[in-house]
Amino acid sequence: MKMNAYLTFNGNCAEAFHYYAEHLDGKINAIMKFGDAPEGGGCGPEMADKTIHACMTIDGQDLMGSDAVSQYCPYEPLKGISLSLHPASLADAERVFAALSAGGSVGMPLEKTFWAARFGTCTDQFGVPWMINLEKE
Template identity: 45%
Template sequence: MRLNPYLSFDGNCREAFEFYASVLGGRMMAMLSYADMPADAQPAKPAEGCSPMPMPLDKIMHACMEVDGVLLMGGDAPAGMYQKPAGTNVTLNIEEPAEAERIYAALSKGGSITMPLGETFWAKRFGMFTDRYGTPWMINCAAEAYASQAA
């Protein structure tokens, strides 16, 4: 079994995933728009009691990126259905402080800082932020004593 984060976006999934791939060195595995959905896979009519969900054809139905053997997935929510993430973070455990600083600086640019990147009792570097796409992140570069617990 594998756990894979699945991120929801408000119409900017393609831009976010292209940015994440450039910063994290990810390899895009899939980038499927709603227009790529086969006609026979589209719902013929909404379920009883539900209003139709608009499917903007140029938006992303499913994106998948591989980074160091881990998959990060996401898609654009149908119009009017997006909800900001709450209670979760995507956590990156990074071995080298310089790499933690580079990634923190790149991903947090244009976002909002929750906790500046710095040294803690458990980490050489740790910081939290929400990026410009609304995704909450934690960057952790564990101290040697805690490195086995961060993996």
């Protein structure tokens, strides 16, 4: 059985996925628009340019998402969940943390802890909470 995260965005899913692809060394597998679906996915012309489904692969793992459809499931910021990344090196941890916190907010600065060589939390500019955890050697 496989499990992966599916994120919902407030109209900026495609922008987020392009940002993640660039800064997390991901590969976008698909970004489909509502306007490409039969009958616009049943969501009306105002959703035509919004993302009905996106999928990318980051280091062999899939991340998926879409834009929220207000008439069925209005957008709500993520609460009580974070995506956790485990970089392989200190340089990667610092690079990824800087990219994800840029334009967002830092919950805990990337720093040494009793359990990790570096750990930090942030919420990115798209409203997605992240944990960066560089394990001790």
